[in-house]
Amino acid sequence: MARALVLKSTSEPLSLEVNPIPTAVPGSVVVKVLGLAVIPYLHAILDGSLPYSITLPMVPGSSCIARIHSVGPDAISLSPGKLVFCDLTVRARDDPNLAILMGIHGGAAPKLMDGEWRDGAYAEYAKFPIENVFPLNEEILLRKLGYSIEDLCTIPSHLIPYGGLSEIDVRAGDTIIVAPATGKFGGSAVTTALAMGASVVACGRNASTLQTMSTLFSSTGRLSTVILTGDVAVDTKAMIAASGNDGKGADAYIDFSPPEAAKSNHIRAALAALRPKGRAVFMGGIVGGVEINYQMVMMKSLRVQGKFMYEREMIVRLIGMVENGNLKLGETGTGFKTVGRFGLDGIQDALIAAKDTAGWGKQVVLLP
Structure with a gap:
């Protein structure tokens, strides 16, 4: 069992619930979420003042840094224990021009939000499409370059x-x-x-x-x-x-x-x-x-x-820029400073802090 934040109504705050750990089926990967940046306007999505298309109940979403917990039977290179970047932009496999943002916006493919890919990463464990999970070179990023999980949480902003x-x-x-x-x-x-x-x-x-x-x-x-x-x-x-x-x-x-x-x-x-x-x-x-x-x-x-978001190959290239040192992370590299760190039980304080740090150079992170 694992904890997850669940939105049941835009007139109610998020509730912290204990649910079964998702199961990795063909075409999917289940990860243990290590950290993610709280987007400044998430509060407005959750209370309905920003009228995004969402399906309830829902675990809110964001791209995240995670470690693989389990993989579907069709996984070739991904395996449990690997450090990964998980992207929230889910594209329809039979029409990649249509996409949603997991746990944030039903976009042009609301059927995906209604079903398999509704729940996002505001949880201890989350399930992502296999094509949305990208391996990170842990030796280079965490040891050679000395980045923290919080530093890696700035990747989506770039x-x-x-x-x-x-x-x-x-x-x-x-x-x-x-x-x-x-x-x-x-x-x-x-x-x-x-x-x-x-x-x-x-x-x-x-x-x-x-x-x-x-x-x-x-x-x-x-x-x-x-x-x-x-x-x-x-x-x-x-x-x-x-x-x-x-x-x-x-x-x-x-x-x-x-x-x-x-x-x-x-x-x-x-x-x-x-x-x-x-x-x-x-x-x-x-x-x-x-x-x-x-x-x-x-x-x-x-x-x-x-341009809506980015394409899959762009994620691969940007990760390469970070691992090769072209794009330097951290406060000295990009000016990004983590000004708030919260667990799942501190989500309301995290939402307020993120709202107050909407400008450049600051982030609030959730560390499930």
């Missing part, structure tokens, strides 16, 4: 922007605008793009956070910052100047705008600061429309697209 950066083919030598850059995922986009060899123009209104970033990554020589004013012309000019590139503009732009930024002018400014044939990817939380200069996009032949 993986999400890596999905967008890879989707628009950001490469070493490119210059990319990150705006806004002071939130959890925007800040991680800065770190990840630098690790990929790109130059970064980090934009935001929080001058203190931008200064901290500038100091932390000064050794790269590839980070510039722009304090947004809200004036499109002024901000565009500043972004172009910070991009270098002989005044032609940046090569790419990644956006992680929160819902409340729908009327902000930074998207218009960032698109205007792209060079001809520049690329932009939207990965934020805005609901509804945003204003875009149609003629400018056409005349400059800009590519503007969205």
Whole structure:
């Protein structure tokens, strides 16, 4: 038997229950959860104020660091005892274009949320699809590089922007605008793009956070910052100047705008600061429309697209970047500091702490 947090109603808090350990059937792996980062907006999903599609009762979910407990009979390379990264993005095996987020969002494949893959990792043991479990080199990560489980819990924060950066083919030598850059995922986009060899123009209104970033990554020589004013012309000019590139503009732009930024002018400014044939990817939380200069996009032949999460091969590549030392974790490597550690019985305090640490550089972890 094992403990798990269960959501039975959005009008009730999570309950801590004792349930049987899941059974590994064909196509699945059961893991002992070691740690996961609590997403800042989880409280809003659980109380229904953020209207995600969920099926109740449900164990909330997140990507996690774990150790394999048991494997299905069709597992070839995965075996009990291995340290692994478990991804919450479950894709329909008969249509990989449709996906859910285990224990968070029914997405485009609610049938998966209704059935086999409803429950997430807010538990001592969890079951994942076999293709969602990725081995980690324990010797390198924990011993040679000296990372802790908490350090490894920051991988998802970098993986999400890596999905967008890879989707628009950001490469070493490119210059990319990150705006806004002071939130959890925007800040991680800065770190990840630098690790990929790109130059970064980090934009935001929080001058203190931008200064901290500038100091932390000064050794790269590839980070510039722009304090947004809200004036499109002024901000565009500043972004172009910070991009270098002989005044032609940046090569790419990644956006992680929160819902409340729908009327902000930074998207218009960032698109205007792209060079001809520049690329932009939207990965934020805005609901509804945003204003875009149609003629400018056409005349400059800009590519503007969205990206939901990432693909499986991107997970493999990012883990490789971490194990090879290209993407350095920990407070000195990425600026991420763990400011709260909680067990399953402290979930309510964890939710409050995570809500209060929504910006870049801080995380709250659950250690079941």
